Amino acid sequence: MKFRLVVMVTALAAALASAEKLAIPVGLDAYLPVPDHNPLTREKVELGKKLFFDTRLSRDQTVSCATCHIPESAFTDERPVGVGIAGRKGRRRVPRIVNRGYGKSFFWDGRAATLEEQVLKPIQDPNEMDLTLPEAAARTGLSVEAVQQSLASYVRTILSGDSPYDRYLLGDPAALAPQQRLGLRLFTGKAGCASCHIGPNLTDERFHNTGIGWPNDPGRFAVTGREPDRGAFKTPGLREVARTPPYMHDGSIRTLEEVIDFYDKGGKPNPAFDPEVRELRLTAGEKAALAAFLKALNGTLRDGM
Amino acid sequence: MRCRVAVVVLAAVAPLAGVAESGAPAPRLVWSGPEVTLLGGPSPDGRYLSYVDPATRNLAVREIATGRSRLVTQNPSGSAEYAYFSVFSRDSRRLAYAWLNGEGFYDLRVIDRDGSNQRILYGNQQAGFVQPCAWTPDSKSILTLLFRADNISQIVLVPAEGGPPKVLRSLHWVYPKKMDLSPDGRHIVYDSFVDEATGDRSVFLLTLDGARERRLVDAPGNHLFPLWMPDGKRIVYASDRTGTMDAWELRVENGEPAGRPRLLRRDLSRILPMGITTEGDFYFGLRSGSVDVFVTKLGDPAPNARRATRRYPGRNVAPAWSPDGMALAYLSRRGSENFGQESRAIVIRRLDSEQERELLPRLAHLERVRWSPDGKALLVSGSDNKGRGGLYAVDPQSAAATPVVTEAGAGFRGFEGLWAVDGRSVFYLHGAGELRSREMDTGRESTLFRGARLRHLASSPDGRLLAVGEGEAGIVIIPAAGGPPRRLQFAGLTELEWGRELVAARGAELWRVPLDEGAPVRFESPGNRQSGFSLHPDGERVALTAGDIKPEVWVLPLR
Numbered sequence: 001m002k003f004r005l006v007v008m009v010t011a012l013a014a015a016l017a018s019a020e021k022l023a024i025p026v027g028l029d030a031y032l033p034v035p036d037h038n039p040l041t042r043e044k045v046e047l048g049k050k051l052f053f054d055t056r057l058s059r060d061q062t063v064s065c066a067t068c069h070i071p072e073s074a075f076t077d078e079r080p081v082g083v084g085i086a087g088r089k090g091r092r093r094v095p096r097i098v099n100r101g102y103g104k105s106f107f108w109d110g111r112a113a114t115l116e117e118q119v120l121k122p123i124q125d126p127n128e129m130d131l132t133l134p135e136a137a138a139r140t141g142l143s144v145e146a147v148q149q150s151l152a153s154y155v156r157t158i159l160s161g162d163s164p165y166d167r168y169l170l171g172d173p174a175a176l177a178p179q180q181r182l183g184l185r186l187f188t189g190k191a192g193c194a195s196c197h198i199g200p201n202l203t204d205e206r207f208h209n210t211g212i213g214w215p216n217d218p219g220r221f222a223v224t225g226r227e228p229d230r231g232a233f234k235t236p237g238l239r240e241v242a243r244t245p246p247y248m249h250d251g252s253i254r255t256l257e258e259v260i261d262f263y264d265k266g267g268k269p270n271p272a273f274d275p276e277v278r279e280l281r282l283t284a285g286e287k288a289a290l291a292a293f294l295k296a297l298n299g300t301l302r303d304g305m
Numbered sequence: 306m307r308c309r310v311a312v313v314v315l316a317a318v319a320p321l322a323g324v325a326e327s328g329a330p331a332p333r334l335v336w337s338g339p340e341v342t343l344l345g346g347p348s349p350d351g352r353y354l355s356y357v358d359p360a361t362r363n364l365a366v367r368e369i370a371t372g373r374s375r376l377v378t379q380n381p382s383g384s385a386e387y388a389y390f391s392v393f394s395r396d397s398r399r400l401a402y403a404w405l406n407g408e409g410f411y412d413l414r415v416i417d418r419d420g421s422n423q424r425i426l427y428g429n430q431q432a433g434f435v436q437p438c439a440w441t442p443d444s445k446s447i448l449t450l451l452f453r454a455d456n457i458s459q460i461v462l463v464p465a466e467g468g469p470p471k472v473l474r475s476l477h478w479v480y481p482k483k484m485d486l487s488p489d490g491r492h493i494v495y496d497s498f499v500d501e502a503t504g505d506r507s508v509f510l511l512t513l514d515g516a517r518e519r520r521l522v523d524a525p526g527n528h529l530f531p532l533w534m535p536d537g538k539r540i541v542y543a544s545d546r547t548g549t550m551d552a553w554e555l556r557v558e559n560g561e562p563a564g565r566p567r568l569l570r571r572d573l574s575r576i577l578p579m580g581i582t583t584e585g586d587f588y589f590g591l592r593s594g595s596v597d598v599f600v601t602k603l604g605d606p607a608p609n610a611r612r613a614t615r616r617y618p619g620r621n622v623a624p625a626w627s628p629d630g631m632a633l634a635y636l637s638r639r640g641s642e643n644f645g646q647e648s649r650a651i652v653i654r655r656l657d658s659e660q661e662r663e664l665l666p667r668l669a670h671l672e673r674v675r676w677s678p679d680g681k682a683l684l685v686s687g688s689d690n691k692g693r694g695g696l697y698a699v700d701p702q703s704a705a706a707t708p709v710v711t712e713a714g715a716g717f718r719g720f721e722g723l724w725a726v727d728g729r730s731v732f733y734l735h736g737a738g739e740l741r742s743r744e745m746d747t748g749r750e751s752t753l754f755r756g757a758r759l760r761h762l763a764s765s766p767d768g769r770l771l772a773v774g775e776g777e778a779g780i781v782i783i784p785a786a787g788g789p790p791r792r793l794q795f796a797g798l799t800e801l802e803w804g805r806e807l808v809a810a811r812g813a814e815l816w817r818v819p820l821d822e823g824a825p826v827r828f829e830s831p832g833n834r835q836s837g838f839s840l841h842p843d844g845e846r847v848a849l850t851a852g853d854i855k856p857e858v859w860v861l862p863l864r
Binding site for chain 2: 024026027028029030031032033167168169170171172173184188189190192194195197198199200204275279
């Protein structure tokens with residue numbers, strides 16, 4: 001019993017020591033939520049990174065997490081919807097998985113409550129990697145829990161911050177050009193973007209129906225069964241947004257400018273439409289300023305420990 | 306003199322610094338009077354109290370033993386700049402404080418207690434408000450709350466010698482009402498929502514490196530305003546878990562709660578904890594006294610004044626008569642104390658049955674209520690939970706709030722507005738420079754009048770004329786359908802209402818303002834009338850707010 005206690009204390013100390021070494025980029029919260037049952041350790045993060053790039057986790061060994069979540073593309077890809085093994089198409093855009101350690105729910109419809117729950121689902125999804133968890137464990141020689149914990153740990157370390165936007169907020173007025181400063185004022189003011197895109201990750205982690213994809217995809221309704229959630233999707237964070245087209249949960253809008261136009265016109269009203277989305281009546285100059293500001297959200301992207 | 310009777314009666318229900326638990330020390334009144342503000346705190350050595358001088362709005366320091374005060378800052382002559390929250394350094398020699406600068410947002414500044422070595426540490430329009438809460442033990446950083454334009458509050462460390470803040474924790478649509486740093490500098494305690502629907506808060510602990518967060522108080526109720534005791538082993542906080550706002554203590558060991566919370570003192574009512582000295586003296590502010598809504602006869606108020614509210618005595622303001630004169634809506638304060646926005650309910654009192662119904666729209670702040678011409682809707686000035694100030698239509702049956710016009714930069718009190726007589730559009734003051742009309746269905750807007758320092762808006766009963774205060778010296782009468790405005794002289798204007806006649810307020814006084822440019826005539830009115838009155842459609846009765854709220858500073862020894 002005493003030995004177990006010593007081991008636990010030692011493990012905890014090691015975990016804390018490692019956790020301290022995770023470099024949090026400027027502008028993000030130093031407090032990165034980590035579940036008690038899966039403390040962040042260098043070993044797990046390194047294992048998770050290997051698994052992230054490991055094609056053995058897909059049935060035909062052609063697809064890894066990184067096939068769609070490409071590090072050089074801010075951990076997404078350029079296709080409108082995800083493509084899994086044998087060219088099987090998903091129905092939603094591959095999300096940028098940056099700063100997801102701060103997330104409160106996962107996937108566009110929020111069907112996973114934790115990163116630990118989330119990371120196993122693409123492995124099992126027939127349209128993505130199509131492998132059972134016992135098969136994944138057997139192929140990697142790891143327990144399912146080890147795969148789960150290490151992948152989640154690695155994803156937690158994928159962080160983007162230290163952008164011109166962060167530096168501006170923290171007191172460097174020259175970090176944003178005048179047009180970008182106007183864009184920021186519009187973002188938090190007239191354009192109403194900050195009604196949903198708030199905080200360091202520029203997401204409220206809530207679900208909104210903007211009319212995109214209506215009525216083909218039930219969105220959050222499939223999880224909750226609540227009619228007001230029909231067609232609602234989680235607000236995506238906007239870190240690295242300017243370099244990761246196409247946009248929206250179905251990848252249906254090609255450019256940032258078109259996204260701004262979509263919201264300027266008030267979205268696509270429907271019976272479950274979110275009242276937060278309203279016609280904006282932006283001028284051409286204001287739209288350009290918003291787009292310029294969104295480009296200031298490209299920052300320093302890092303992963304691992 | 307007779308009107309004072311009502312206030313004295315109400316004051317009797319206000320507690321005097323709580324009820325002692327057996328064996329507990331008694332709190333002592335340290336400071337009361339018109340110059341008291343509660344925006345500062347005690348120095349750790351217990352010798353001084355920082356505050357904002359109400360006359361000049363400068364940061365000031367009061368020597369507690371002698372009562373001598375001195376200004377620490379000097380705002381530029383004629384400027385609108387002023388000091389706000391402040392906190393002493395651990396050696397009691399310096400102060401960190403918030404300062405509204407000339408650009409209209411708050412800087413974080415530091416200054417020596419004697420007024421020397423003032424320095425700006427941080428300022429950013431997108432973090433429009435700052436609140437310094439504690440210095441680190443080495444005095445190298447200041448634990449500060451930033452309130453961002455996107456309505457996020459952030460717990461940050463600001464280097465005392467300058468440099469970018471370090472963000473520790475971001476909170477969506479909520480701001481801690483108090484935050485403190487343990488004497489060893491390792492643990493922050495702060496309060497935050499645990500239930501957005503009820504607004505209930507709890508106390509959380511966050512390590513200074515941001516590595517770990519822990520909820521400290523799990524009991525049902527509202528737990529807030531945490532402060533560290535100087536031994537670093539206990540926190541003191543306020544809680545309403547017994548039904549009254551009490552002071553509680555909780556032991557904390559290695560960042561974890563140890564044992565059960567202990568009640569220190571019951572029923573501290575409108576408490577605003579300020580700080581704890583190194584000797585363990587717990588300084589707190591109390592807002593004593595009360596304000597209430599009264600109904601009386603216009604021009605003859607005192608003999609017939611009677612309280613129009615039944616529940617929550619002493620915390621009711623801003624009355625508004627319904628168009629048929631059969632109902633009175635007013636705002637009733639709920640929840641814990643705060644600076645600025647506060648939780649309020651709309652109460653609708655029927656005069657025939659004397660029944661009251663309470664509406665709790667999902668809005669962060671309600672400032673003012675106006676009835677629609679058909680009495681089927683309310684127009685509320687205020688702000689929502691995402692920090693958007695403006696005007697909201699509130700259904701008097703369901704309490705559902707629908708934005709009429711909102712803006713992120715409008716301020717939490719929202720726009721001053723009223724319904725057009727046809728009920729299909731509203732008039733409102735946008736900023737201080739424009740009177741606008743807005744169609745409810747289409748959102749189409751037009752500007753009726755442009756001016757400077759526009760405040761206070763009233764409409765003639767037939768809806769054909771609008772009255773707007775312009776600065777403090779005049780009233781502009783504007784045809785609602787458009788046309789040339791004309792001006793009436795009225796010095797010191799603070800409010801406007803239009804019943805059968807146009808009535809203006811100058812502080813507590815109420816005046817009839819003739820439209821024919823004759824001299825204003827003063828009505829007799831209570832000397833303790835506060836802002837917020839409404840004229841009954843019968844032209845005789847008036848509902849008004851009266852009373853006094855007096856901030857006081859108390860100390861409770863907790864050694």
